[in-house]
Structure formats: C-alpha cells, structure tokens
Amino acid sequence: MKYRIMIIEDDISIAELLSSHIEKYGYESMIVDNFENVMLNYHEFQPHLVLIDINLPKYDGYVWCKEIRKISTCPIIFITAREGKMDQIMALENGADDYITKPFFYEIVIAKIKSHIRRCYGIYVTPIQERKIELNGLILYPERLEITFNKNKIILTKKEAILAEVFMKKYPNVVSREILLNKLWDDINFVEENTLNVNVTRLRKRLIELSIENAIEPVRGIGYRLNITWRNE
Template sequence: MFRILIIEDNLKLVQLLEDYIQRYDFETFAVKNFESVLEDFKRFSPHIVLIDINLPKFDGYYWCRQIRKHSTCPILFISARDGKMEQVMAMENGADDFITKPFDYDIVLAKINSQLRRAYGSYASNQVGGTLTLDGLSLDVGRLLLQHDSDKVDLSHTEVKVLYELMSQSENVVSREQLLEKIWDDEAFVDDNTLNVYMTRVRKKLSKLNIQEALVTVRGQGYRLIPNWGNRRNKK
C-alpha cells in the first residue's frame, strides 16, 4: 500500500482529500503540527507528498527543500496560487508537479498515480535501467546518482529520465516533444514551462560536477548534450 503525506492546513480540504484518496487503497497521513513537518515525514516515510504553499510558520517551499535533503520521493504542490512564478518556484525548490486549486479530484488521483508509476512502478523500471556511461560521466539509474571522476550528485527521478535521454543520444538534438513524451506519461497536464525548469535543474547538477556549457539549447528544436568534459580534463 502506497503512503501519501498531506501537508495542508485547510482541515476541510484535508478531510476531503483523505476520504477520496483512501477509496483507492492509499494510506494517508495529514500533518497537524506544522513545526515538525520533517519529523512527520521521516516517521511516516511516504511514497509521495502533497503540499500547499501557504502554511503556518514556514511555507511549502521551505519544507520542500528540507524533504529534498533526505528523499527523492515525488512532491506535488497543491495551491490556490496559480501564477507562473509560483509554479516555477515550486519546481526550483524540488517539486515534481503543481496542482492549482480548485481542482478536480480525478486529476489529483491521476497525477498521484502518474508520479508513483514513474518513481516506483513498471513505467520507472521499464523505461531506463542500470548504469549509462558517457565519456566518464556515469548515470546510475537505480541509485539516482550522477558521477564524474570522484564527484557525485543526487538526482530526482525526473532528472534521471532527462539525463538518460540526453546521454543516450549525445550530440544529437533531443526535441522538447520527445523529452515530454519520455518523461511525462500525462503530458496533457504539463505546462511547457515545467520542462524549462527541469533543464535548469539538470544544468545545476552538471555544474556541481564541474561540467559547464555541455547542455546546449538549440532554439526552436530542443537540447543537445555535448560531452566536452573529457577534453577539459585532459587539458589539466
């Protein structure tokens, strides 16, 4: 049974969410003490998190960052803030998706199932597997890890899928449509700007491995990963 942690201070909405979600055999836990969100997360060990932006004490962005220090489980924001900036901030702070209030409960359930399939189910295991290596850059899919020389950086499930597509087709242009198709099985619900956010996150992860300017945007077409890090290492 999958466990879903709900971080939301609207008690009526929490009750409605739990009633609906539990019909489909999910186990839920709703945070009540908003000063100990991380403790509840560690204790409950959820497979997925639903979180609002506006919360007592600290906002959802803060708690998203704290959770990301300990887990790569899918995090879905649920918020009445429907501006592009709020959605971008959610993604940049580690979220996997954004649901705007008021929402259709069927869409919430569809997004939950979609994230669970990508993170834990057959979709995740069948799409990519093992370790992919490109000129000394190693992507460990199972461990959600990217390594170059002795440096390592942790990845989210979605970042793994982005890098897998780019590394497996290095130096070729990978279209935006192709990335969306491979990464999101519910593409109709995804704002195109979400991909921009993930590409920024992938660039940041590469930069932590001292890999700069390898991920190139090809205007009007997509993205290309150029394995230039080997040449730079040889020049040292």
C-alpha cells in the first residue's frame, strides 16, 4: 500500500523539497495549492498523514488542524519555525500529534512519518471491534457514518452520526440541548442558538429517507427525544 502524505506549506521551495524526499521513501505526496479552502484539497487527496505549517495565507495552521480533526483521526505533524512553548501547546490542543521546528533534518521528518504511520495503520495498531448500536431495527455504525433500517442504508455526516448515537443511547429519555451542543462542538459559546435546530432537522430528514417519519420530537424548554413509532419489518 502506498501511503499518501499531504503537505500544507506556503514556502514552495520547502514544500517541494519535502515532497521529493518523501517520495524517495515510497510515499505519495501532494502539495496544497488552495490556502483559502485547504479542506477541498484534503477531500480530493484523502491523505493518511498531514504535514502542516502554522503561518499560512488566509487562515493559520491551527484552523486547518481543527477542521481536519472534525472528520479524521489521521496523524497531523506541524513543521514550523515557531519554537515557543505556547505554539506547541496550541498545536497539540488543536489536534496535532507531533511538532517539528525549522530548520529540520529531513531524516527526522521521515522517521516521524514512519513512526506515526506504523502506529495508525501498521504493526502497532491494536485491533478493535467495530461498534454497532441497535435500537428496534435501526442500526448505526458510528465509525462508518452509516445507518440502516429494513435493509436500507444511508451515509450520514459526522455531526448527524454523533446526534444519532446520542439519541439512540439515551432512548427513551429526553436529551437536553446542552448535552447535544457539547457533543457537537468543543466551544458552545460561539455556536448560534439555531445551529442545533438545523442539525437536528437534517438528521430528521435523513431518517425520513429510511421511511422513518417524525423520528425526533422537540420537548419544549428541554431538548429533543427519539420518538420510536416504527416497527422493524
């Protein structure tokens, strides 16, 4: 298998040298060329590991690290000239796995890449049993972002899958808005009140695609409850 490494670095000379060195070791590399929407490149390339700088055009590396962490657990290594302790702390708190300061030895970068790939995809990976949550014929596979009912299957977004898991685990209890907000976002202080309603509505519409009507009902002043009125045929 050829592992894919994405390079998010605006110094093209450094990016090209990294790319050349990485490919010598049998990896496939891609240099990001869209710093206004890094996630577009991410979705197209689907990397196994990301190398990222802090100082980038438009948004800094911390922003893109957080965005990647919303959808992926792939290793993220910061490579930057910023040596401050707070920079390293912020990188790790925003989801990074490692931190390398410039100037660096390419051999160290390769060693770090090999180490993280072994840990995530290779011989050090601990086999785990895939989770499956079942409720009255409705089956959710959280890691696959997949939900099935009566042999019908749909793929959910990450936030839809998180909501579905909470509702199914808490059934038949009402789930408060506060619990749902904390599950979906790290900092609820910057989330608009209507944002949760929008996400719940989206999940309700997705369940309609499985022929499950009125699956989530609002409970005034508290939150929402999964309303199981269907039967597994």
